[in-house]
Amino acid sequence: MTETVELTQSTLPEIDGAATPDYDRTRIVTGIVHFGVGGFHRAHQAMYLDRLLATGDDGAFEWGICGVGVRPPDAAMRDALVPQDGLFTLTLKDPEGGVETGVIGSITDYLFAPDDPERVIEKLAAPDTRIVSLTVTEGGYNFSPATGEFDTENPQIVADLADGAVPVTVFGLVVEALRRRRARGIPSFTVMSCDNIQGNGEMAESTFLAFARLKDPELADWMAEHTRFPNSMVDRITPATPADLRAEVLTRTGIDDRWPVVAEPFTQWVLEDRFTMGRPRLEDVGVQIVDDVTPYELMKLRLLNASHQALCYFGYLMGYRYVHDATADPLIATLLRRYMNDEGRPTLRPVRGVDLDDYTETLIQRFSNPAIADTIARLCQDSSDRIPKWLVPVIRERLTDGGDVTLAAAVVASWTRYAEGVDEDGDEISVVDPLADRLIPLARESRAESLAFVSDTTLFGDLAEDAGFTKPYLAALESLRRDGARATLEELLG
Numbered sequence: 001m002t003e004t005v006e007l008t009q010s011t012l013p014e015i016d017g018a019a020t021p022d023y024d025r026t027r028i029v030t031g032i033v034h035f036g037v038g039g040f041h042r043a044h045q046a047m048y049l050d051r052l053l054a055t056g057d058d059g060a061f062e063w064g065i066c067g068v069g070v071r072p073p074d075a076a077m078r079d080a081l082v083p084q085d086g087l088f089t090l091t092l093k094d095p096e097g098g099v100e101t102g103v104i105g106s107i108t109d110y111l112f113a114p115d116d117p118e119r120v121i122e123k124l125a126a127p128d129t130r131i132v133s134l135t136v137t138e139g140g141y142n143f144s145p146a147t148g149e150f151d152t153e154n155p156q157i158v159a160d161l162a163d164g165a166v167p168v169t170v171f172g173l174v175v176e177a178l179r180r181r182r183a184r185g186i187p188s189f190t191v192m193s194c195d196n197i198q199g200n201g202e203m204a205e206s207t208f209l210a211f212a213r214l215k216d217p218e219l220a221d222w223m224a225e226h227t228r229f230p231n232s233m234v235d236r237i238t239p240a241t242p243a244d245l246r247a248e249v250l251t252r253t254g255i256d257d258r259w260p261v262v263a264e265p266f267t268q269w270v271l272e273d274r275f276t277m278g279r280p281r282l283e284d285v286g287v288q289i290v291d292d293v294t295p296y297e298l299m300k301l302r303l304l305n306a307s308h309q310a311l312c313y314f315g316y317l318m319g320y321r322y323v324h325d326a327t328a329d330p331l332i333a334t335l336l337r338r339y340m341n342d343e344g345r346p347t348l349r350p351v352r353g354v355d356l357d358d359y360t361e362t363l364i365q366r367f368s369n370p371a372i373a374d375t376i377a378r379l380c381q382d383s384s385d386r387i388p389k390w391l392v393p394v395i396r397e398r399l400t401d402g403g404d405v406t407l408a409a410a411v412v413a414s415w416t417r418y419a420e421g422v423d424e425d426g427d428e429i430s431v432v433d434p435l436a437d438r439l440i441p442l443a444r445e446s447r448a449e450s451l452a453f454v455s456d457t458t459l460f461g462d463l464a465e466d467a468g469f470t471k472p473y474l475a476a477l478e479s480l481r482r483d484g485a486r487a488t489l490e491e492l493l494g
Contacts, residue, residue, distance in 0.1 A: 003254055004250065004254055004256055005254050005255055005256065006256050007084045007087050007088070007089070007103070007255050007256060007257050007258075008083070008084055008085050008087065009025060009085040009087065012087075012103070015103065015253070015254065015255060016254075017101075017252065017253030017254045017255065018089065018101040018102055018103055018253040018255060019101075019102035019103065020102070020103045020105075021050065021053065021054070021103060021104075021105030022054065023053045023054055023056065023061075023105070025085075025105050025108065027061045028053070028061050028064035028106075028108050029061060029062050029063075029064055029128050030064045030065070030066045030108060030109060030123070030126075030128055030129065031062045031063040031064060031128060031129065031130050031131060031280075032049070032063055032064070032065045032066070032129070032130070032131045032132070032133055033065075033066045033068055033123055033124055033129050033131075033132050033133075033189075034046075034065050034066070034067050034068065034132075034133045034134070034135070035068050035069075035070065035132070035133070035134050035135075035136055035170050036069075036134060036135040036136040036137070036140070037067035037068070037069065037074075037077050037081070037107070037110065037135075038077070038135060039238045039239070039240060039241060039261045039262075039263075040135055040234075040236065040238045041067075041135045041194070042088055042090065042104065042107070042261045043090055043236055043238040043261050043262075043263035043267075044194070044234055044236050044238070044263075044267060044269065045065075045133060045135075045194055045234075045269075046065060046104055046106045046107055047090060047104055047106075047267070048269060048282060048285055048286070048287060049063055049064075049065060049106035049280065050104045050105055050106040051285040051286075052106075052280055052281065052282065052284060052285050053105065053106060055284060055285070057281065057284070059280075059281060060280065060281070062128075062130075062280075063106075063131075063280040064106060064107075064108040064109075065086075065106050065107045065108065066107075066108065066109040066110070066111060066123055066129075067081065067086075067107055067109070067110040067111070068110070068111050068112075068113060068120055068123075068173075069110070069111075069112045069113065070113045070114070070168065070169065070170055070173070072114070074112060075112055075114075076259075077110065077259065078110055078111075078112040078115075079258070080258035080259035081107065081110040081258075081259070082110055083258070084257070084258060085108075086105070086107035086108050086109060086110060087103055087104065087105055087107075088103070088104055088107075088257055088259060088260060088261060089101050089102065089103055089104070089249050089253070089255055089257045089260045089261070090102055090103075090104050090260075090261050090262075090263065091245070091248075091249060091260060091261070091262045091263075092262075092263055092264065092265045093262060093263075093264070093265075093369070093371030093372055094264070094265050094369070094371065095365065095368065095369040095370065095371060097371065098265075099252070099371070100265075101249060101252065101253050101255075103255070111123060113167075113168070113173060114168070117166050117167055117168070117173065118166075120173055121167070121173055121176050121177050121180070122177075122180075124173065124174060124177030124178075124189070125177040125180040125181050125184070125186070127186050129189055130189050130190065130275075130276075130277035130278060130279075131189055131190045131192050131275070131277075131279065132174060132189050132190070132191050132192070133191075133192040133193075133194055134170070134191070134192070134193045134194060134195060134204065135194050135195055136170060136195060137195060137382065137385065138195060138196060138197055138382070138385035138386060138389055139382060139384075139385040139434055140170070140195070141195075141197065141203050141204065141207045142154055142157060142169075142171070142207055143203070143206070143207055144458055147458075148206070149210075150206070150207050150210035150211065152210075152214065156168055156169050157169060157171065157211065160172035160211075160215075161211075161214050161215055171207070171208060171211040172211070172215075174191065174208060175208065175211055175212045175215055175216075175219065175223075178212075178219065178222075178223060178227065179216060179219050182219060182222050187226065187276060187277055188222075188223065188226040188227040188228075188276050188277075189227075189276065189277060190227070190228045190229070190230065190274075190275045190276045190277065190279070191204050191205070191208060191227060191228070191229050192229075192230055192232065192271075192275075193229065193231075193232065194232055194234045195234075196234070196300075196301060196305055196386075196389070196390070197301075197389055198297055198298065198301055198389065198393065199231055199294070199297070200231055200232060200297070201229040201230045201231035201232065201272065201274075201293075202229065202231065204229045205227075205229035208223070208227075208229075209223060209224060226276065227276065228274045228275055228276045229274075230271060230272035230273070230274040230275065230293075231272045231293040231294070231297065232269065232270060232271045232272065232293060232297075233268070233269070233270040233271075233293050233296040233297040233299075233300050234268070234269050235266070235267065235268040235269075235300050235304065236263050236264060236266060236267040236268070237263065237264045237266070237366060237367075237369075237372060237374060238261065238262070238263040238264075239262065239263075239372055239373065239374040239375060239378055240375070240378055241259060241260060241261060241262065242262065242373060245260050245262055246258070246259075246260055262372065263372070264366060264369055264372050266362075266366055267286075268288075268300075269282070269286075269287045269288065270287075270288040270290055270293050270296040270297070271287055271288065271289055271290070271293070272289075272290060272291070272292070272293045273289045273290070273291065294349065295348065295349040295350060295351040295352070296351060296354075298347070298348050298349060299348055299351050299354065299356070299359065301389070301390050302344045302347060302348065302390065302391075302393070302394050303340050303344050303345070303348075303359065303360065303363060304363055305386070305390040306339070306344060306390045306391045306394060306408075306411075307336045307339060307340060307344070307363060307367075308323075308367075308379045309379070309383070309386060309387060309390060309391055309411055309415070310335055310336060310339050310407070310411045310414075311323065311326055311327065311332055311335075311336060311367065311376075311379065312326075312376050312379035312380045313380060313411070313414035313415050313417070313418040314326075314332065314335065314411075314414045314485050314488075314489060315329075315332055315376050316376045316377075316380060316418060316423070316429070317414065317417060317418060317423060317424055317480070317484070317485035318331075318332075318485045318486050320332075320376055321375060321376050321377070322370075322373055322374065322375060322376065323367055323372075323374040323375070323376060323379065324367065324368050324369055324370040324372070324373070324374070326376060327364065327367040327368045328368060331486065331489045331490065331493065332489075333364060334493050335407065335489060335492075335493060336363070336364060336367070337360065337364065338407055338493065339407045339408065339411070340360045340363070341360065342404070342407065343394060343398060343403070343404070343405060343406075343407055343408050344394055345360075346398065346401070346403060347393070347394050347397040347398065377430075377432070380418065380431075380432070381432035381433065382432065382433055382434065383415055383419070383433055383439075384433050384434060384435040384439060384459060385434070387411075387412065387415060387459070388459050388460070391408055391411060391412065392459075392460060392461070392463070394408055395408045395409065395412075395463065395469055396461075396463075399466055399468045399469060404472075405468065405469055405472060406472040406476075406492065407492065409469050409470075409472040409473040409476060410472065410473070410476035410488070410492055412454065412460075412473055413473050413474075413476035413477040413480060414476070414480060414485065416443050416446060416453045416454070416477055417443070417477065417480045417481065417485075418431070419431055419433075419439045419440055419442075419443035419453070420440065420443045420444050421440050421443070421444075424484050424485065438456075439453070439456075442456060446477070447481070450474055450477070451464045451470060451474075454469075454470070454473065476488060476492065479491060
């Protein structure tokens with residue numbers, strides 16, 4: 001039986017069941033402060049930096065990561081990573097059953113902002129910190145999906161804007177750190193968004209500058225001149241850590257990891273080369289450094305992310321609970337291919353070096369990976385942050401160009417039906433969404449007032465006034481309620 005090893009820096013030499021960092025972690029200097037350390041960040045950006053450190057290049061050691069949590073649930077990540085000296089395991093599982101586990105060593109510190117906001121601000125203000133990166137989810141940028149405007153009425157934002165306030169939001173912490181850097185003559189760091197938002201760097205720039213302008217207009221002017229916000233596209237399917245993953249990793253490798261991560265082997269990162277104080281040589285470990293990320297991000301958001309939305313509500317209503325099981329259903333697979341080829345792809349720009357036919361089929365294969373055991377529930381959560389950013393833009397562009405939106409409208413209808421909170425067997429659906437208290441009543445109201453759900457202009461703008469959308473939407477919604485999800489898809493797909 002493999003001997004159990006608690007994961008810490010001092011126990012690394014005892015581990016023989018998995019790859020471990022073969023570089024000197026004591027040499028690492030924190031060059032990146034990252035907000036939102038979850039499974040995706042650890043399977044993606046932290047993994048790339050670990051690869052870079054493993055090259056042995058001296059410059060790589062300037063780019064260690066200090067994670068920061070700002071929300072109360074982030075205390076759990078503090079409790080997992082701090083006792084482990086920032087170390088964690090990443091397990092990759094391929095569809096053929098291959099499994100590979102390694103220890104990632106690029107995170108060297110973790111700070112929970114509510115414990116000590118001042119320590120976080122000073123870490124951000126330190127001259128060694130040259131990049132502040134973000135995976136705070138689509139909803140973390142505090143803007144209206146309909147107008148794109150910064151939400152100045154958010155109570156936490158209001159509190160952070162008060163004179164003498166101790167910051168509690170990422171906006172308050174970052175802007176206060178930049179104020180100190182400016183006062184001390186330290187150049188601005190780069191703010192690097194790694195979230196699934198079209199133009200994520202531009203969105204970060206807009207929202208952080210909006211906050212700064214409300215807090216300190218002169219500082220906002222300085223940021224506009226000196227702070228850079230590169231766009232990026234990130235991709236790796238990373239489900240929430242399954243309940244049994246810790247035991248599995250322990251049995252297979254002997255490592256007792258408080259919070260392991262599992263992901264698919266596929267990974268991609270396309271990054272705009274726009275930084276203020278230098279950057280890691282990420283191109284040495286497979287990152288695509290480009291002048292314009294837009295074609296790549298549109299491809300990913302409107303094909304992969306929007307297809308996840310096409311899959312999840314229909315899949316749930318058809319009784320599936322895992323993504324691979326739903327994708328194995330020929331109806332779901334056909335829906336995904338038809339949506340991508342007929343409605344998603346016509347809104348894309350040419351993507352250099354990418355065969356979109358191959359990309360589409362690769363997505364189907366990735367969704368079909370049973371080893372990942374990605375859940376339908378994960379894809380269904382936070383829909384109000386996702387549909388407006390990933391699918392509504394496709395609908396708008398197609399309508400503007402006179403194109404058909406039958407399938408995209410049906411996906412919105414499937415969300416409406418799901419948001420009623422009751423499945424086709426009459427069992428309760430747990431609708432996990434920041435706007436659930438508003439969405440569930442609207443979805444139920446739409447049984448009498450048919451356009452009630454899509455008349456929410458903060459989510460859909462004026463789509464409820466466009467017959468090109470409402471006709472296929474209402475037809476699909478009526479069919480979902482009358483005939484069910486499977487019969488609706490059979491009719492839609494012929």
